[in-house]
Structure formats: C-alpha cells, structure tokens
Amino acid sequence: MSLQTSTPVLEVESLKKHFVMTGSFGKLGGVKGVVKAVNNVSFTIHQNETYGLVGESGCGKSTLSRTLLKLISSTDGKVKYANKDILQLKGSELRHVRRDVQMVFQDPYTSLNPRQRVGQILEEPLLIHSIGTKKERMEIMSDMLEKVGMQADHFYRYPHELSGGQRQRVGLARALVVNPKILILDEPVSALDVSIQSQIINLLEELQAEFNLSYLFIAHDMGVVRHISDRIGVMYLGNLVEEGPTERIFQHPLHPYTKALLSAVPVANPDYKRERIMLKGEIPSPFDLPSGCVFHTRCPFAEEQCKTEVPQRTENAADHFVSCHLYH
Amino acid sequence: MEIAQNSGRVIDVQRQLLKNQRSLLVRRLLGNKQIVFGSVILTMFVLFALIGPMIAPYGPYEMSVSDRLQPPSADHWFGTDNFGRDIFYRVAIGARVSLGVGLSVAVLSSIIGLVVGLYASYYRTLDHILMRICDGLMSIPAILLAIAFMAALGPNTINIVIALTIVFSPYIARVVRSSALVVREQTYIEAMKAQGARSWRIILKHIAPNTISPLFVQASFIFADAIITEAGLSFLGAGVPAPDPSWGNILADGKLVIYNAWWMIVFPGAALILSVLSINLLGDGLRDLLDPHVGNSKKIKRKKAKVKAG
Amino acid sequence: GCSSSSTTDSTDDENSPSDGTDEEQVSGGELRAAIGQQPETLDPHMSTGATVKYVTRHIFEGLLAADSSFQPQPMLAESWEISDDGTIYTFHLREGVEFHNGKEMTAEDVTASMNRWLEQSSVATQIMGEDAYFQEEDDYTVTLHLEEARLTAIDAIASPKQFAGIMPKEVIEAADSTGITDYVGTGPFKFVEWRQDQYIHFEKFEQYQPVDFPADGLAGEKVAIVDDLFFDIVTDSSTQLAGIQTGQYDIAYTLPNDNYEQLLDDPAINTMTDLYGNSFHHFNKKEGIFTDFKMRQAVNAAVSNEEIMLGGWSHPDLYSLNSSYMGESQVWYSEAGADEYDQADPDKAAQLLEEAGYNGEEVVILTNNDSELYNTSVILHEQLSQLGMNVKLDVYDRATYSERRTNSANWDLLAVGLSTVTTPSQHLSLSASWYGWTEDETVHQMLAEIEAVSTLEEGTAIWDDLQAYLWTEYLPGTKHGDYYYYIAARDNVEGVTILEGPILWNTSVNK
Amino acid sequence: MKNYLLYLTKRVLSLIPVLFVVSVIVFLIIHMTPGDPAIVMLGEDATAEQVEELRQQLGLDLPLHEQYLNWVLGALQVDLGSSYFMREPVTEAIMNHLGPTISLTILSQMIALLIAIPIGIFAARRRGTMADQSVMGVSLLGMSVPNFILGLLTMLMFGVILRWLPVAGYAPLSAGLWEHMKYLILPAVSLGTLQAALITRITRSSMLEVLNNNYIKSARAKGVKERQIIYFHAFRNAFLPILTVIGQTFGGLIAGAVITETIFNIPGIGQLTINSIERRDYPIIQGVIFFVAIAYVGINLFVDLLYGFINPRVRLEKN
Amino acid sequence: MKKQSLLDVQELKTNFYTERGVVTAVDGISFSVEEGEIVGVVGESGCGKSVTSQSILRLFDEKYSVEYEGSILFKGESLLEKTLAEMQDIRGNEISMIFQDPSSSLNPVYTIGRQVAEAILLHKDITRKEAYQKAVKLLELTGIPSPEKRALEYPHQLSGGMLQRVMIAMALACEPKLLIADEPTTALDVTIQAQILDLIVRLNQEIGMGVMFITHDLGVVAQVCNRVIVMYLGQVVEEADVRTLFTEPLHPYTKGLLHSIPKLDGERAEKLHVIEGTVPSLTNVPTGCRFADRCPQADATCLEHAPALEAQNDGHKVRCWHASAQKEVETYVATN
Numbered sequence A: 001m002s003l004q005t006s007t008p009v010l011e012v013e014s015l016k017k018h019f020v021m022t023g024s025f026g027k028l029g030g031v032k033g034v035v036k037a038v039n040n041v042s043f044t045i046h047q048n049e050t051y052g053l054v055g056e057s058g059c060g061k062s063t064l065s066r067t068l069l070k071l072i073s074s075t076d077g078k079v080k081y082a083n084k085d086i087l088q089l090k091g092s093e094l095r096h097v098r099r100d101v102q103m104v105f106q107d108p109y110t111s112l113n114p115r116q117r118v119g120q121i122l123e124e125p126l127l128i129h130s131i132g133t134k135k136e137r138m139e140i141m142s143d144m145l146e147k148v149g150m151q152a153d154h155f156y157r158y159p160h161e162l163s164g165g166q167r168q169r170v171g172l173a174r175a176l177v178v179n180p181k182i183l184i185l186d187e188p189v190s191a192l193d194v195s196i197q198s199q200i201i202n203l204l205e206e207l208q209a210e211f212n213l214s215y216l217f218i219a220h221d222m223g224v225v226r227h228i229s230d231r232i233g234v235m236y237l238g239n240l241v242e243e244g245p246t247e248r249i250f251q252h253p254l255h256p257y258t259k260a261l262l263s264a265v266p267v268a269n270p271d272y273k274r275e276r277i278m279l280k281g282e283i284p285s286p287f288d289l290p291s292g293c294v295f296h297t298r299c300p301f302a303e304e305q306c307k308t309e310v311p312q313r314t315e316n317a318a319d320h321f322v323s324c325h326l327y328h
Numbered sequence B: 001m002e003i004a005q006n007s008g009r010v011i012d013v014q015r016q017l018l019k020n021q022r023s024l025l026v027r028r029l030l031g032n033k034q035i036v037f038g039s040v041i042l043t044m045f046v047l048f049a050l051i052g053p054m055i056a057p058y059g060p061y062e063m064s065v066s067d068r069l070q071p072p073s074a075d076h077w078f079g080t081d082n083f084g085r086d087i088f089y090r091v092a093i094g095a096r097v098s099l100g101v102g103l104s105v106a107v108l109s110s111i112i113g114l115v116v117g118l119y120a121s122y123y124r125t126l127d128h129i130l131m132r133i134c135d136g137l138m139s140i141p142a143i144l145l146a147i148a149f150m151a152a153l154g155p156n157t158i159n160i161v162i163a164l165t166i167v168f169s170p171y172i173a174r175v176v177r178s179s180a181l182v183v184r185e186q187t188y189i190e191a192m193k194a195q196g197a198r199s200w201r202i203i204l205k206h207i208a209p210n211t212i213s214p215l216f217v218q219a220s221f222i223f224a225d226a227i228i229t230e231a232g233l234s235f236l237g238a239g240v241p242a243p244d245p246s247w248g249n250i251l252a253d254g255k256l257v258i259y260n261a262w263w264m265i266v267f268p269g270a271a272l273i274l275s276v277l278s279i280n281l282l283g284d285g286l287r288d289l290l291d292p293h294v295g296n297s298k299k300i301k302r303k304k305a306k307v308k309a310g
Numbered sequence C: 001g002c003s004s005s006s007t008t009d010s011t012d013d014e015n016s017p018s019d020g021t022d023e024e025q026v027s028g029g030e031l032r033a034a035i036g037q038q039p040e041t042l043d044p045h046m047s048t049g050a051t052v053k054y055v056t057r058h059i060f061e062g063l064l065a066a067d068s069s070f071q072p073q074p075m076l077a078e079s080w081e082i083s084d085d086g087t088i089y090t091f092h093l094r095e096g097v098e099f100h101n102g103k104e105m106t107a108e109d110v111t112a113s114m115n116r117w118l119e120q121s122s123v124a125t126q127i128m129g130e131d132a133y134f135q136e137e138d139d140y141t142v143t144l145h146l147e148e149a150r151l152t153a154i155d156a157i158a159s160p161k162q163f164a165g166i167m168p169k170e171v172i173e174a175a176d177s178t179g180i181t182d183y184v185g186t187g188p189f190k191f192v193e194w195r196q197d198q199y200i201h202f203e204k205f206e207q208y209q210p211v212d213f214p215a216d217g218l219a220g221e222k223v224a225i226v227d228d229l230f231f232d233i234v235t236d237s238s239t240q241l242a243g244i245q246t247g248q249y250d251i252a253y254t255l256p257n258d259n260y261e262q263l264l265d266d267p268a269i270n271t272m273t274d275l276y277g278n279s280f281h282h283f284n285k286k287e288g289i290f291t292d293f294k295m296r297q298a299v300n301a302a303v304s305n306e307e308i309m310l311g312g313w314s315h316p317d318l319y320s321l322n323s324s325y326m327g328e329s330q331v332w333y334s335e336a337g338a339d340e341y342d343q344a345d346p347d348k349a350a351q352l353l354e355e356a357g358y359n360g361e362e363v364v365i366l367t368n369n370d371s372e373l374y375n376t377s378v379i380l381h382e383q384l385s386q387l388g389m390n391v392k393l394d395v396y397d398r399a400t401y402s403e404r405r406t407n408s409a410n411w412d413l414l415a416v417g418l419s420t421v422t423t424p425s426q427h428l429s430l431s432a433s434w435y436g437w438t439e440d441e442t443v444h445q446m447l448a449e450i451e452a453v454s455t456l457e458e459g460t461a462i463w464d465d466l467q468a469y470l471w472t473e474y475l476p477g478t479k480h481g482d483y484y485y486y487i488a489a490r491d492n493v494e495g496v497t498i499l500e501g502p503i504l505w506n507t508s509v510n511k
Numbered sequence D: 001m002k003n004y005l006l007y008l009t010k011r012v013l014s015l016i017p018v019l020f021v022v023s024v025i026v027f028l029i030i031h032m033t034p035g036d037p038a039i040v041m042l043g044e045d046a047t048a049e050q051v052e053e054l055r056q057q058l059g060l061d062l063p064l065h066e067q068y069l070n071w072v073l074g075a076l077q078v079d080l081g082s083s084y085f086m087r088e089p090v091t092e093a094i095m096n097h098l099g100p101t102i103s104l105t106i107l108s109q110m111i112a113l114l115i116a117i118p119i120g121i122f123a124a125r126r127r128g129t130m131a132d133q134s135v136m137g138v139s140l141l142g143m144s145v146p147n148f149i150l151g152l153l154t155m156l157m158f159g160v161i162l163r164w165l166p167v168a169g170y171a172p173l174s175a176g177l178w179e180h181m182k183y184l185i186l187p188a189v190s191l192g193t194l195q196a197a198l199i200t201r202i203t204r205s206s207m208l209e210v211l212n213n214n215y216i217k218s219a220r221a222k223g224v225k226e227r228q229i230i231y232f233h234a235f236r237n238a239f240l241p242i243l244t245v246i247g248q249t250f251g252g253l254i255a256g257a258v259i260t261e262t263i264f265n266i267p268g269i270g271q272l273t274i275n276s277i278e279r280r281d282y283p284i285i286q287g288v289i290f291f292v293a294i295a296y297v298g299i300n301l302f303v304d305l306l307y308g309f310i311n312p313r314v315r316l317e318k319n
Numbered sequence E: 001m002k003k004q005s006l007l008d009v010q011e012l013k014t015n016f017y018t019e020r021g022v023v024t025a026v027d028g029i030s031f032s033v034e035e036g037e038i039v040g041v042v043g044e045s046g047c048g049k050s051v052t053s054q055s056i057l058r059l060f061d062e063k064y065s066v067e068y069e070g071s072i073l074f075k076g077e078s079l080l081e082k083t084l085a086e087m088q089d090i091r092g093n094e095i096s097m098i099f100q101d102p103s104s105s106l107n108p109v110y111t112i113g114r115q116v117a118e119a120i121l122l123h124k125d126i127t128r129k130e131a132y133q134k135a136v137k138l139l140e141l142t143g144i145p146s147p148e149k150r151a152l153e154y155p156h157q158l159s160g161g162m163l164q165r166v167m168i169a170m171a172l173a174c175e176p177k178l179l180i181a182d183e184p185t186t187a188l189d190v191t192i193q194a195q196i197l198d199l200i201v202r203l204n205q206e207i208g209m210g211v212m213f214i215t216h217d218l219g220v221v222a223q224v225c226n227r228v229i230v231m232y233l234g235q236v237v238e239e240a241d242v243r244t245l246f247t248e249p250l251h252p253y254t255k256g257l258l259h260s261i262p263k264l265d266g267e268r269a270e271k272l273h274v275i276e277g278t279v280p281s282l283t284n285v286p287t288g289c290r291f292a293d294r295c296p297q298a299d300a301t302c303l304e305h306a307p308a309l310e311a312q313n314d315g316h317k318v319r320c321w322h323a324s325a326q327k328e329v330e331t332y333v334a335t336n
C-alpha cells in the first residue's frame, strides 16, 4: 500500500509531553527537573494501516499514546482527527472522539476493573455513549465476545478468573464494542507467551480486515512488530529517530539504534549466529537529556557533531525517514 | 462449552448463567461462616429487642423502688437496677437505642465519609479544603468532640447520632480517600476516561466499589465505637437521656454500684460485646464476600462436584 | 506545740466515729480527706458551694461560730451586744489573735472582711438589708449598723455557709473579682499549697490560739492534731470508695449512697451521717401550667415520697420523711401543714387534675445528672406518668442545668436539693428571685414580719403560720424529704465531728 | 537535606489551616454550648446582677467574633488566656497537667506495643490455627469492652481485692520511678487494652501481607534464618501501617485518657478537660483542645517523618 | 544412573493445600541438571515452571500449605530429607536463585549493597566490611555502572534492568554450584536482555556453574541453553538438547509453540500459528493426556489414558502416545 493513495486518519504534529517534577510546595518549591518523555514527535496513521512503534523501555511510547487521547495533558503539539485537534477538545466533543479512537492498555492485569464482571466491563462503554436498549446491548456484547473468541460463560467471570490472554481479549472487546475507527494498542502482547500472543495477533488482523480499522501498535518484540505492522517508527528517549515501511526498516535499518535493536533480537534457532552491535555507555537519565543527538552517548558511530547538533529528520528513501547525522 | 450460534440463544444462555450466578451468591453468603455467625447474633439481638419486651413480665420504666438492686431471679431474669426496674427489659429496649445509634452512625458516616472521601480524592482543591476540615475534626479527640456537640445540641438520641456522625465521618473519609487515591491511579480508571466516561460515573461506579472493603472494615469499627462512645457519653452524663434505656446508660448507672450489683454491668456489657463482635464478624465477612478474589472457592468446588457427578 | 491529747472527746457522740474507744490520740501525721469536687475558690465570701465550706472552715474563722444546735457562739469576737432598737451590734474582738502571716488581727481587718462579706453574700444582703455596714470603733471593737432591727442577723454572721471569715485587710484589698489570692486566715490550719484538681494541702498553724471552752460544732476549742491535712480531689465516687476501702484516704466525703450499707458492715470503716438538705421539686410559678395552684396541688397529692427518697438516697439512714421546711434540730422546726405532705393519693390527684382542666399538656421536669437529683426526678417522672400526665424528663449536666433553670420557659418542675439554712428567710423555696419564683405577697410579707419581731418565740409562731400557708394554700414546690450525706473514716481516725460538713480539727489519725 | 528541610517546613506550614479549622470548631461549639461559667463560678445562690457583672469582667458579653478575634490574637502570642477557675494562665495549667498524661499515654502505648506486636506476629505466623483465632477473638473482645468498665474492673481486682497497687491518685516522677509507676500501671493497662487490641490486629494483617511478599521468599532463598527474616526483613516493612495506626490512635488515647483519668483520679489533661467542660472554663477548654490538636498533628507529622527512616521508598515522595 | 548429576529431580510433586482443596501444581516432574550445563525450561504461563524451581529450594510454606513428593537430589544428597536449618546452608550458598520479578524480590527498606552483602555474610566467614566490598565488586561484575554509588541506593531508585542485575549479583555472591534463573529477562528490552544473557553464559563457562533457565522466549532458549525441558500443566512433556528440540520436536505442544513464533524474516502476510483451546484449570485436570483437548492428533487413547514420559533416543524424551509413530513420518525443520 502506498501512502499517497490512502487517506490519513490521525495526524500527530510535533507532539511534546514534558513531565515537570516539582519539589515541595508544588511549583513554589522549584522545579527539580523536566522529564521530556515525548519530545517533538510527528507521524501520521492512515486508514486501514498498522503503524508499529518500537523503542527501548521507558522511551515514551506509553506516554505518547496516553497524550494522543488527552488522558494526560500535552505540553505542545497537535493531534488531528477528523479535522479537529483532539488536544483542544473538551466535554462532549472529546467524549465523541474518544468513542472513535479507542485504546487497549499495556497491562491486561490492571486495565480491567477487578470488581466488575466481564459483562459489566463490556457494557460500560455502551452505557457511557448511551448505545442501545438493554436487549440490544446484550446482543452487541455477546457478538463481540464471540468475535474475540471467548465463550458465553465468561460473561459472569471476574477478570482475575481469566488467563492473561483472555483478559487481553476482554480489553480488546471493550475497545471494539463502540465501533471505533482507530485502535491504539499499547504492548498488547508483551506480557504473554507465544501461543497466546499469536491468538491475539491473529484476531487483530481479522478485525482490521473486517472493520477497516487503523492501528497504532506499540511493542518491543521485533518479531511481532514485523508481523503485524505496515510501517514502523523507532523511538529513543522521547524522539522518533527512524520511520519507514516495515520491510524497509528490517532490511535497511539506518539509525544506529535501530541497528542495535535488531541485532539484539534473540532468534529461535540455536544455530543462528550473528554479530551483535553492543551499545556501550550509560543510558542517559530522562531528566537530563544529552545535548545534540540524544543517542550520542551510546552510539558506536558518534562524532563531535553529534554532541552538539540535533540531527534533522531526512527522507532517505521513499517514506523512510531518519534523524541521524550519518545520513546527511 | 459450545459457542452460542445466535444471539437469541446467547441471551437464553445468559439468563441461565445469571440464575446460576444468583444461586451462587446465596451459596457464598451461606458458606461464609463469619456472615452467618454475625447475622445470627445480630438477628437474635433484633428479635430480643422486638420480642424481649413482650415476654418480659415488667415494663422498662415500671419501677418498684423497694425491689431495687435485686440479683437475677425467676422474676427478674437479669435482676433489677437501682430503681427496681427490670434489667432484662431495659437491656432489650436498650438494644433498640444502642443498635439504632450504632447502625445509624455507621451508615450515615459511611455515606458522608464515602462521598467526601471520593470527591476529595478526585478534585485537588476540594481535597485540600475537605481534608483540612477532616484533620481538624480528627485532631480533636472523639469523645471531647462528642461531649461538646452533645452539650451544644442538647441530649436526645437523634443528637447523639448527629454528633457521632460528625465525629466519625472524617475517619471514613480518610480511609476512603486513601484507597481512592490508589484506585484513581489505576489503569482501569484511565481506561474509563479513554472511553469517554464522565467524572461522576468514574467516581461512583468505578472508584467507589473499590474502596468498599476498607470502608466496611472501618464502618464496623465505627459501629462498635459509636455504641461504646455512647456508653462513654452516658458515663460522663452526656448520652441518651433518661429514662430511656441504652446499654450505655444502664452501664453508667451500673457503674455506681459496680461493687455490689454485678448484674447491672454484666448483662448490658455482654450485650454490647456480643453485638460488637457480631458486627465485626459481619464486616469481615462482607469484605470477603465483596472481594472477587475470596469466596470464589465455593464455585470451583461446585464445578468439580458437577464434573464428578456428570 | 500546744496540742494536747486531752482536748476533746466529742460531746456529740451520736456522730462520733470513735465512741466507746478511749485510746490515746496521737498527734502529728497526715490526714488525707477525699473530696468529690475541687472547690470553686478558697474564698469563703465568694461562694455558697459546699466544698468551699468544707475546706475553708479549717483556715478561716468568723466573729461567731455555730455550735451543734446552730446557736451562735463567740469565736474571734469575745462577746457582742445589741442596741435596744436592734440596729447596732457591737463586737468585742479577742486580743492577740494572729493571722497565719504573723500579723495580729485587729478591727480594721474585721471591718474590711465583714463589709466585703456583706457585699458578696446575697443571704447577708437579704437578711441585713442593702445598707448594713460594719464600722471600726477601736482596735478591738467593731460595730454593725442596720437600717432596722433584724431577728436573724446574728445567725447569719455565725452561719457556716458562705461564712463571714475574717482575713487581713491587705488580702482583701488585693482580691480581684474572682476572690482573694492569699489564703490567710486565723484558723487552726494554714494554707500550704493548692494543686489544681489534685489536692489542697494545709498544715498545722502552730501559733493558733483556741478559745477556752469545749468544742461544740464549729464553736469551742480547736486543736490541729495532725501536722498535715490534705484534701484530695477525687471526682469519681467509686474511686473514693475504693480509696477508703484500701486506706488510701482516711476520710471520704463523697461516696455512692448505694455503698452505705456495705460500709456500715465494714469493721475497718466508720460512717457518719449529717443532715444536708431538703429535696424538692420546685414548681415554675412564673409561667406554664403550674401557675395554677390546683395543678401544684395535684402533683403534690400524687407524689409518694418514700419511693422518691429511697430511690434518691438508697438507705433509710440517709433520708427522713419530714414535712418541715426547716431542719429537725433547728428552733424553726414546725409540723404545720404536715397533712398535705406525702399523700401518695393518685385518686385525689386525678381529681385535682380534672378540676384544673389538665389536658395532656407537656410537663417538663428539669434535672441534672447528679445521681440524687436525677434519681428523684426519674421516680417523679414515673409517678406522674402513672397518673396519666404527659411528662418529659430533661437531664443536663450541671452547668447546662444551672443555665437552663434560669429561664422560666424551659421547665415546669425543677429538681433541687436545698442545703439547710439557719433561718426561714434564707430558704430558697421562698425566694422571689430564685428558680421557681415565689413571688407571693403573703409569703414575703410574713417573712418580713419574722425578721421584724424581736424574740425567737414570736418569730417561730409566725413561721408556723407561714409554713401552714405554704402547704395548704401556696405550694412553692413539692417537698420530698430531708436528706443526709455520709462520710466514711477509717477506724484509725479519731475525733471527727460533723456539722454542715466534717470538722477535722481535734481529729487524729493513728497510722 | 535541603529538600528535607523544605519538606519539613511545608508540613509544618500545612498545620496552619488545620489549626485554623480546629480553633473555629472549638470556639463555635464551646460558645454554642449552654451553661454559663459565671453561674458555675458563683454557685447556686448567686443573683442575676452578680452573674452579669462577672460575665462582663470575663468578657463574655462581647459579640462572639470579637471574643474569637481576641482569643486568636492572644494565641498568636502564645497567650491562651487565663483560666476562670484556676487562677493561672491556660498555658501554665496545661503544662501542669501535661506530665501525668504524657506518662500515662507513653506507658499505655508501651504496654500496648509490648503485648500487641509480639502477639500480632505470633498470630501471623500461626495464621488459621486455634492459637491465631483465639488471639484474634480476644483482641476483638478487647476492642468491645468499654474503657470505663475495664478501668473499674482492674481497679476492683488489683486495687481493692488484691491490693497490689493503689486504686487511684498520682505521684510525679520526682517522687521516684516506682512511686510514679505504681499509680499509673492500672490506668495504663485499662487504657492500653483497646490500643493493644487494635495494634495486634494491624500487626497481624500487615505481617501476613508482608510475609506473602516475594522479597521474603528471596531472603529465604539466600539462606537467611527464619528468625532474622521475621524481625529483620519482614517486621521493618510491616511496621509502616502499624506506625500509622499508632499515630492515628494517639487522639484515641487522649480521648480514652479523659475517662481513665477521671476514674483513676489522675490530674492530667483528660481530667482537666472534663472538669473544665463541667465548669465551663472556656479558656481552658479552648486551650486544651487546641493544644491536643497541635500535639496530634505534630505526632502524626513525626510519624510521617519516621516513615522515611523506616521505609526509604516513602522518603519525600508524599506531596 | 550413570554418573551423579548436579541436580536430579525425580517424580517431584508439589501439592498446594488451598481452601478449594489440594492443587497439584507440579505433577511428577523428572529432570536433571549437570555441572556446567544450562537447561532451559519453557512452557505456557501457569504450567508450573516457577513452582518447580521454588520447590527445589523448598521455599514454600511446608507447615501450612505445601507438601512435596518424589525426590530432589543435589550432588547425591536428598534435599527433601534435610531439615530447614540444613537447607538454609544450601540456599544462597550452593544453590541460588534469581526470581521472576526483581522489583518485588528485593527488600524495599535496605540498600542493595547491604542486601548483596548479607547474602555473602550468611555463608562466608568474613567481616561485614569485606562482605560489603565484595558486594560492590559483584555489582561491578554484573555491569552496573558506578557500583559504589549504586550500592548505597534503595531498590526503588534503580531501574528494572539494574534490579535484575542486582538479583544476579546476589545469586552469584557465593559462586553457587547451581543457579536457578526464573525468567530473568522478561522485564527488559532486548538490548539489556542481551547483556544479562552474556553474563550468565560467561559465568557458566568460567566457573562451571549449572543453570536452570526458565523463560518463555524461545529465542533466548535457542541462544543460551544446552538442553531444554518443555512443560505443560505441571508435567514435563518433552526434553531434548536444544538443537534436537528446535529441529525435531516430537510433542504436538512443542511444535505448536515453535510454530507460533513470529518470524524475523520470510513472508509476513501469513497468519500466525495458534494452538486452539485453553489450558485446563489445575483443579480440573483431564484424566487422559493433559494436552488431548487441544491436540490435533488426539484420539480415544489420548483422552482416556495418560501417556508417560518416554525416552525416544539419546536423551530425547517425550510424553505422547503418537511420538514414536510420528517421528518416522515427519521431520520438522525449525527455521524455514
């Protein structure tokens, strides 16, 4: 699929989220530091597309997804959906957008209310958006439960009575009952083992085909990302350092971090041996981002220029962008 | 289990499941020893309060001063007090007042505390204001505050309930708030926001139920504490006004004759202790019942049994 | 020291805890007395409170003192005369009496003290009139000037309640609105320390000069036998009980009535009783249904006092059924109107209620949570309820009770315990300003007549009439009876006598 | 360190609104309360004029807000006024009555802790056994017996019948440690029982929770001895909620002291308060409650600071 | 038994006494770990991997909730017959363990330096100070930068990766003969994971330490392990050396697992393989083969009779009625 032919549904423009860590007395006590969790990130998700987002743990992926839905306030930037900037919306307009843009949270163990049964959990979004009569809601829910591959007797279970994979599917079902257009999936499978993981990935693919959904898919398992994504973005310390079509990223990674990441992925083949790119040096504290390129402290190819100048985002090949001085 | 083919059947299945679910709840209730014990004792008290007076041969106020301070006998099962009134009857009637005070204070302060605690946990500014008021109220020892309120409001049972409710609500509010603050940060609350839920819905439907178990524990403490504090108030002369009996003021009367009429202390004291015990049991039991993780046991056992049978 | 073992053997053997035994009294040691309440002040002029009276009598003395039959006897005044018209009293002071601070007592101290007392004591004002004053004649003579003759002026000066203690002029001058701050008197004990809410400590006053006639009531020779006298403030009566049983206290003043019998049976403990006062329920005669005399009669006809008194005081030793407004041992004792007392006649009461047109109006009994007042009210409540009256019991703590009773809108029947008084005009049931508001002209006119006559006989005669009038035609309240309080002393305490409170001089403790 | 000081200042400053609230509550309640100190002071037979005169002298005739303002202005200069009855400044009265209460609360807290913590740990280690259930049953009993009954019963038992200890009274520490203690043991036991019951329950449940933690297992896996695990690894973690309860129930202790001090005739803050309420000694009541509130908040502040020492995770994080 | 294994587990059963009855979380498991060998343990979540590892150290509460059956021989000595005091000498000293979740496995109230030093002090006769210095060295060895500073910090001040390394340092403190590593890298991203794996392999080679390595990442297994055990619902269903397992898996479950791994190369578009059905609950264990419900090859025998773990050839064991028949027909190639 080429980007020119499909329509963008969600456009993120230079989004920033800085957490201000204050001392005592709130702001009066002085600012202890600023965590630049998301720093000037821009990307676009198109209709029916899966955008994979990878990166080191703590690089700001979850923060990014929460900011998109205004679950936490943003510092700067725009998130355009249906000609509106989500970040500026309030009240019922925001609620409407939230119906269209649904989210599946990273942790299946904490994102379900432990005191609600599966049925109540699924009914909640319908009630919020006043959809259907009691009977209709029942049908919608049963339908959805079936679709995510669960059984009717799960309806009265509590979340803790479900396995991790089943919980993840409940989370997915909850996001899907209101017929969203976009689904943000924050590491939906990283807590699971491979057999459950594959069930979920398959389901996502089926649903996408059926409902024309767009996904923002966050993960750190490169195998999974490769499998499901159309395009991939690589984040490092709050910055999007590389972006491109899946095959392209895997075959021709440009950014040294992407290369290191790919080289470290363990392969399920005892005979497979390859050269790993070792990342040396300390991971910088998010309080105190390095000057210049944020990666220069660990980059095997870092030069003087990297320490002082922030690299610009350049298009290296069709739709393949990278922010690195090596490719200027 | 087969996946239902059409939604009509699904609904049938669900009806069935709902039914199972209900019988399960009953089973869980009956299987919970604490709840069974607690409610049996409590029911006995209620019956005692309702029926006791009918079977007692004397009225609660009926006095025959010449028969004062008689030990328990066939005539006066619990003996007589310093006015020659029948203690059995007074303890029975006192149950109405004491349990009434205990329960109303526990319920009222739970409601107030819950609302205050929840909203305080959700809105920052409100939190500051409400919590400072709670701190203020809590930093004044309960009994002093109660005495002061009683002195200001005047002695009658409703005022006791009001005074004790004011005194105890902050304790509930604190507990609710502290657990609500934790719940508020949970991902599932964020998930509800992401669904577009309004604040009141999040607060009442999602945060509140998760603060229920500490609330229950605290409320059963308060039930006990309210009865005891009422007794303490009576002891200090600020409790339920005479001649209405409450366990507290029977004890307070008895306190004067503790060295020569043990029955004036023992019977109301035992009633007090038993009721406190039963409420604590009920509180613990209810907490377990509402905890989705506990009590689930019965379900699994049942399933196993069914498999074996089938 | 000047104490001797031969001083007293109480003449008042009815009340003596140690009758029969003739052991040698040991001097020295300490005596610990548990009192139920901290006195509001140690200034006897300032308060009518019983505890104030119990404590201060040991350090202050008046010009005169009451003997065991309440007759005035000389104390700091050696003798006194009354002018023929009865308006001028001349007091001759004893010479060489020393205050605890070493200064000799002279007329200037006496006039200062007595004038302040006249100012502070409402009873004094009432009996002597607004314009009475004392005047210094010479160092050892003072005079009292009255507007007109008053029969009971001398009794008032000798009254043990809110008594006219003599203190140095400087002390009086240094006093503020709450009373004196230097507790300097002439009594057998002198003040050492007052630990708030803990104890008051007196010690023997070595320079004390007793009068030289035998001790009788508050009068006569006084000797401090013990070196130290402690009044331990023990508010809880059960605690006092436990303390006297274990010997932690030598004497306990405030014990539960219910334990009287138990203490009677305790060989290690002696008990003594003394008349304390009259138990009444006052009618609110200012407003409400009891402005109707018939209603008052109805209640009075209904009450059964045996029950009320037994319920209030628990033991027959601790109360007596007595219709007289004045005490049995007093000259004012009278049986006039006794028929109206303690009728316990519900039928008559019902009839009277009907005549009065009583229609279920609410009757509020105001009482406080002191066990006696409370108990009498609970029983009255029951008795009136039996009668079909709509009665409500309002129980408050003492302070609230004291405030509420001032407002006539708050109550219909007021539980009161009135401590004994020495003259009828001091009787609070008859006061127009006190709670219940006896604003009856006949009553006040007759009281004035009593004061105006010159002999006691004339006075008692008028009083007989007045009491008959009170019972049959007025009923300021319904009297339940006289009540006694009891104290308990360990058996090693000897020589305690009692007159409006225990007397702890001439008392020894053998430890 | 600088942060710590800041934190401290912040916590101390946060007391101001609390104390404001307390002062208003106290002032309002007291003045809403019927009963007139002037009447109480003057005794039964005082006339209305005398009462009125005294009220003026005491400043009770002023409008309420003026009285409040005067009081607050005084309080700001650590002048809480003077007692109507006791001829001493309120601060002095409080100081004079403080000793017994401090001794009593410390002793009863110590008794409570000495009994409760080992028993709680014991019950936690034997959870589900008869021993556990009976310990918990007894602790529930301990919580449901009213304080005054317990006081009277201990007094009857150990004072009157066995005569081991004096029934009532107080001797200051200056009279010797034993002399001091012997008056306090009975009241401290009766006061500490409820406390002990509560702490036992908390100790048990928080120990149970901690013992379920992975780090206990990992300590075992390291080869740490069981005893050391209980006291070194588990208890320190379990102590936090216990400490919270200790801090919170401090108010309860003072409230309990009101009754206990009355029964055992201990001239402490509790008795002072009750007597002052009975006498309507406004300045004392205000002063005492205000003082107790400060103490309560102060103790909880101290507890909060202690948290940090016991559990580094809590350090400075609470804001 | 040819030669004495470092660890030899025979027919181990771990029964939990819960309020809903006895739960046999580990049901007759047998395997061994030799000196200098890394044995991987894989299996679906909840299949009993952690319970097995903790049973070896007898970490469950034997007084109230757990009962062990079978035998655990460590260097020929039966661990199950030792007293708990004797166990304390072995724990942390000869056998040590890295727990699944490092952030909850460190005591929050003590500095990490102190906790590592404690592990040394317990078993070595040295002074507190020496122990502490050794702890710092160990931290350095695990690649924690500026270890002197870090040693003074509390667990909450460290990142997940660092905590994981602290756990490792603690486990290695007394140079154990046997290391049990329970999913030591799940919480980490691949770059840090790689560093930790390197460290374990290095120590394994340098001091000849035996390792029991539990994980669900088959990629990791392929890279570090010599031999692999596959578990399913409390039992070992297959055991083989790593190459054999990846090239010739015999058990249908193992095959299913291997099939499910998304590939890093090759065709993306195809659907991921899925093992149908769900794992039965432990309280409701099937009478026949435990995998029968989900197995494409299951027949009547499978549903009724439980197969035993049988050796096929050269140390390759499998628990399946169809294993031997199948091996001849089909050869599975792990990577394609």
Ligand SMILES: Nc1ncnc2c1ncn2[C@@H]1O[C@H](COP(=O)(O)OP(=O)(O)OP(=O)(O)O)[C@@H](O)[C@H]1O
Pocket: A019, A035, A037, A055, A056, A057, A058, A059, A060, A061, A062, A063, A064, A106, A220, A286
């Ligand atoms: N509420 C917050 N306040 C302060 N800092 C925060 C907050 N939430 C996240 N951060 C910081 O922002 C950074 C990015 O966190 P985020 O959770 O987005 O990472 P992530 O990429 O999702 O990591 P993972 O893969 O572990 O989920 C981290 O350094 C984190 O500490």
Ligand SMILES: Nc1ncnc2c1ncn2[C@@H]1O[C@H](COP(=O)(O)OP(=O)(O)OP(=O)(O)O)[C@@H](O)[C@H]1O
Pocket: E016, E018, E023, E025, E043, E044, E045, E046, E047, E048, E049, E050, E051, E052, E100, E216, E282
């Ligand atoms: N203390 C216990 N009491 C009862 N059952 C338990 C207990 N501990 C574990 N189990 C059960 O034993 C089974 C095996 O658990 P275990 O922790 O060994 O799984 P695992 O293979 O390590 O899974 P994961 O990959 O998720 O760590 C699970 O079903 C679990 O519920």
Ligand SMILES: [Mg+2]
Pocket: A061, A062, A063, A106, A186, A187
């Ligand atoms: Mg994340």
Ligand SMILES: [Mg+2]
Pocket: E049, E050, E051, E100, E182
């Ligand atoms: Mg595990």
